[in-house]
Amino acid sequence: MHGSPAVARETLVAALAAGARLAGPGEFTRRAFFHGKIDLASAEAVADLIAAEHTAAARAAAARLSGGLAREVDALHASLDEILEELAAAIDFPDEVETPPAARLVERIAGVRARIAELAATWERGRIVREGVAVAIVGPANAGKSSLLNALLGDERALVSELPGTTRDTIEETLALDGTPFRLIDTAGIRAHADRLEAAGIERSERALDQARVALVVVDASTPISREARDLLARTRERERVVLFNKSDLGRAGYDQREAPERGAVFGSTGHGTTLNEVRAALSSLVVTGETIDLSRPHLGTARQADALLEADRALAYAQETLAIGDPADLISGDVLRAVRALGELTGREADERLLDAIFARFCIGK
């Protein structure tokens, strides 16, 4: 890196001002392309960058960025700007400024990519905060699934009755446990000999079970384990799950029959506060703290932000490949610009058009 990027930029822009006046911005790119100095992807990247519509969208996007994230992305932006300026200076003043060695460029780009990867990881972890952890409450008919949902919510949300087959359609409610939202999905009880409507409900239960991250299996502890309960317990063993042997107030025949994998199951009643606490604790222990995100740290908030970062990362990966196969270092300018532009969509920072013109003017005039 040379002394002061700001000075280099000024010098560069001043030195090229005369040349830049000869043609409009897109002109240089086009010429450079026709002269075979840059590839089509680079030419397109610059053309896109110069397109004016982009800036309004970028500014609007910037307004939605949290301060911490904006600073983080700005830092990445600045690193890439420095790389561009070094490349431009080397092209302009080949006698005074050496072309940055490929190894150093690769290393610096890798540094930027590592920070992008860290930010991208916050998007994955943030999914839990944004979308909640889906929990399918499943079990044989009449086991007490809807009673459990109501008790956890502290609300008579779902119909409860002594008749099996009460719940026909899935019901979903959100419950926050230790700051993590859980989406509790009450489902139709599973049993053979269901009527048509109930069978349709059971199909939905199966789908909810397939799609949910966590299975909350409720079975009747008071009577011998039914075939439905046995099947469901066996099917959910490899998954993240919480098992409640319910209706402990009525007996424990079923609980005593449980197999080894169900040894850690909760044994209790939907009417008991201690049982509810055990179920809550079991649910929240499934979501280890490392998986959730610290909202006070910079993190990505929207899919669009994640896309923009990915786009920047792809461009930089391409630049690294170019360097890896030993092509001239200045060929990566287009890719680095594409990355700068993608980051610009996050922060609303505009690329310095004069600098861009200068760089691309050099591709056709300076060399």
Ligand SMILES: Nc1nc2c(ncn2[C@@H]2O[C@H](COP(=O)(O)OP(=O)(O)OP(=O)(O)O)[C@@H](O)[C@H]2O)c(=O)[nH]1
């Ligand atoms: N004694 C006792 N009864 C319970 C307990 N939990 C639920 N029940 C009763 O069991 C019956 C069935 O409860 P529901 O919550 O409707 O059961 P469900 O699993 O949702 O049943 P379906 O929707 O038909 O699959 C109701 O009469 C509840 O009052 C419990 O811990 N002890």
Ligand SMILES: [Mg+2]
């Ligand atoms: Mg029910």
